[in-house]
Amino acid sequence: MVEKNRVVVVGCGIAGLSAAVSAAEFGADVTLLERSTKEERGGNTRWTEAFMRMKNEKEVADDFIEHFLANAGCHLDPSLINETARNYSEWPSIVKALSFADPEVISTLATEAGPTLSWLKEYGIQFSVMPTYLLTQSTTRICPVGGGLALIEALADRAEKLGVKFQYETTAVDLVCDDHGSVAGIRARKDTIKPIEVMGKVILASGGFEGNAEMQARYYGERARYIRPVARGGYYNRGEGLRMALNLGASTCGDFSEYHAQPIDPRSGVSEPIVFNFPYGILVDREGRRFIDEASNTVDAIYENVARTINKLPGGVAYLICDARLDEVDNWQRSVRSDQKPIMADTLQDLATQLEIPVASLTKTVVEFNAATSDGPFSPFELDGLATEYLNPPKSNWALPIAIGPFRAWPVSSANCFTFGGLRCNANAQILDGDGRPIPGIYAAGETMGLYYKSYTGATSVLRGAVFGRIAGRHASGLAS
Numbered sequence: 001m002v003e004k005n006r007v008v009v010v011g012c013g014i015a016g017l018s019a020a021v022s023a024a025e026f027g028a029d030v031t032l033l034e035r036s037t038k039e040e041r042g043g044n045t046r047w048t049e050a051f052m053r054m055k056n057e058k059e060v061a062d063d064f065i066e067h068f069l070a071n072a073g074c075h076l077d078p079s080l081i082n083e084t085a086r087n088y089s090e091w092p093s094i095v096k097a098l099s100f101a102d103p104e105v106i107s108t109l110a111t112e113a114g115p116t117l118s119w120l121k122e123y124g125i126q127f128s129v130m131p132t133y134l135l136t137q138s139t140t141r142i143c144p145v146g147g148g149l150a151l152i153e154a155l156a157d158r159a160e161k162l163g164v165k166f167q168y169e170t171t172a173v174d175l176v177c178d179d180h181g182s183v184a185g186i187r188a189r190k191d192t193i194k195p196i197e198v199m200g201k202v203i204l205a206s207g208g209f210e211g212n213a214e215m216q217a218r219y220y221g222e223r224a225r226y227i228r229p230v231a232r233g234g235y236y237n238r239g240e241g242l243r244m245a246l247n248l249g250a251s252t253c254g255d256f257s258e259y260h261a262q263p264i265d266p267r268s269g270v271s272e273p274i275v276f277n278f279p280y281g282i283l284v285d286r287e288g289r290r291f292i293d294e295a296s297n298t299v300d301a302i303y304e305n306v307a308r309t310i311n312k313l314p315g316g317v318a319y320l321i322c323d324a325r326l327d328e329v330d331n332w333q334r335s336v337r338s339d340q341k342p343i344m345a346d347t348l349q350d351l352a353t354q355l356e357i358p359v360a361s362l363t364k365t366v367v368e369f370n371a372a373t374s375d376g377p378f379s380p381f382e383l384d385g386l387a388t389e390y391l392n393p394p395k396s397n398w399a400l401p402i403a404i405g406p407f408r409a410w411p412v413s414s415a416n417c418f419t420f421g422g423l424r425c426n427a428n429a430q431i432l433d434g435d436g437r438p439i440p441g442i443y444a445a446g447e448t449m450g451l452y453y454k455s456y457t458g459a460t461s462v463l464r465g466a467v468f469g470r471i472a473g474r475h476a477s478g479l480a481s
């Protein structure tokens with residue numbers, strides 16, 4: 001009897017489950033370790049609507065590759081980037097291990113997206129274009145009906161039927177290597193007694209480090225103190241996968257000094273309590289001063305930068321101020337998911353007092369802002385060019401005066417949706433060492449595999465997990481070409 005290849009997957013999100021199902025489909029004997037209970041399984045994936053930057057179920061959005069390439073890194077050395085025009089096998093080791101969004105990986109993500117969605121559909125997942133909390137959008141998105149939770153339930157069900165062994169409340173802590181330095185298994189803690197060892201090829205799909213305050217402070221500096229995960233699932237992602245592979249000499253990918261930021265209401269404990277109506281008001285800091293163009297582009301294109309900028313303000317907080325004309329934006333409530341009511345006042349003075357912002361300063365800001373607004377049609381669902389004049393910072397669209405009570409305000413802070421910094425992998429999801437060589441026996445997928453720099457190519461993280469999880473499982477099974 002031929003012995004099955006053994007594969008051990010760490011993490012039960014979209015990346016881990018895709019890896020487990022695909023490895024099992026290719027005949028491997030698969031064990032999946034997950035630190036949470038079965039009820040809470042799914043990490044970040046459990047909490048997302050899982051929007052995907054696709055035109056339809058088969059094709060990625062028109063701007064998919066373009067956005068990734070425009071955000072492949074910062075001030076990249078053209079002499080190294082030019083080397084990527086050659087066949088991958090001819091790339092010098094310093095390019096294979098370079099910290100940038102590798103075009104081989106990006107094109108694999110784009111070409112495998114459609115086939116991966118077809119694969120997910122085999123397990124009953126349906127895709128649709130759903131209304132989103134983004135009132136204005138720069139690209140196309142579809143999502144699975146039922147969101148990330150539907151992905152988790154369908155894939156976990158499939159994995160169970162294929163005989164994948166799930167070990168919940170089991171935290172991977174270390175890699176086991178053989179005498180030749182190849183990864184041969186995982187050491188994990190289930191309770192207080194001595195760690196267990198699960199042998200096999202290892203697929204790290206344990207998310208990023210958004211649930212680890214120490215690592216965030218290490219990489220982001222003191223601004224980390226104001227950041228929290230955007231949903232409960234992120235608290236489980238504590239960076240062990242990254243640490244284990246770095247200890248083995250893995251190289252990295254993704255910007256370790258940035259994260260995918262979302263503006264949220266810090267008073268709210270619901271999942272993803274976003275405040276995405278800021279383009280229809282003004283944002284001020286604790287001193288009542290504006291600090292950013294609230295409407296430089298569609299909301300999906302700018303919310304990350306707005307949230308990162310808020311994170312760097314004193315106290316890591318800003319206030320969104322709107323007046324009664326917010327109600328001219330049909331269904332604006334869709335763009336705010338906080339369960340906390342806005343702070344309301346009939347006068348700006350009263351609003352400032354309630355927010356503990358200096359009254360004179362907020363009044364001056366609003367008077368100057370109103371004086372800089374101009375006449376023109378207000379068209380809330382397209383870039384209407386209704387901009388301020390001679391104001392710094394400007395407001396480039398939807399610049400109505402803040403003049404008609406009642407006034408309302410939301411506090412806004414920056415949440416970490418997921419971390420950018422992760423492990424450098426090739427298009428087979430194999431983790432690369434400092435010389436760009438695959439480290440034998442180990443893969444990464446999902447957030448653990450770093451990818452993003454500068455501005456997140458929105459609605460691609462779930463896709464990244466599904467595509468590279470599936471590839472990792474297939475490759476690790478050893479039975480696929």
Ligand SMILES: Cc1cc2nc3c(=O)[nH]c(=O)nc-3n(C[C@H](O)[C@H](O)[C@H](O)COP(=O)(O)OP(=O)(O)OC[C@H]3O[C@@H](n4cnc5c(N)ncnc54)[C@H](O)[C@@H]3O)c2cc1C
Nearest residue numbers: 011013014015035043044045048051172236446447461462
């Ligand atoms: C509210 C919200 C909305 C989002 N919206 C979108 C969107 O619309 N589109 C999009 O593309 N992306 C979105 N994202 C991001 C996306 O959901 C995640 O980046 C993606 O789902 C991560 O998948 P993953 O499998 O890599 O990690 P996760 O889904 O986080 O899974 C990681 C798993 O590993 C487990 N784990 C961690 N450490 C260990 C360990 N040491 N041992 C054992 N188990 C461990 C965790 O418990 C967790 O179950 C959103 C995220 C959130 C939170």
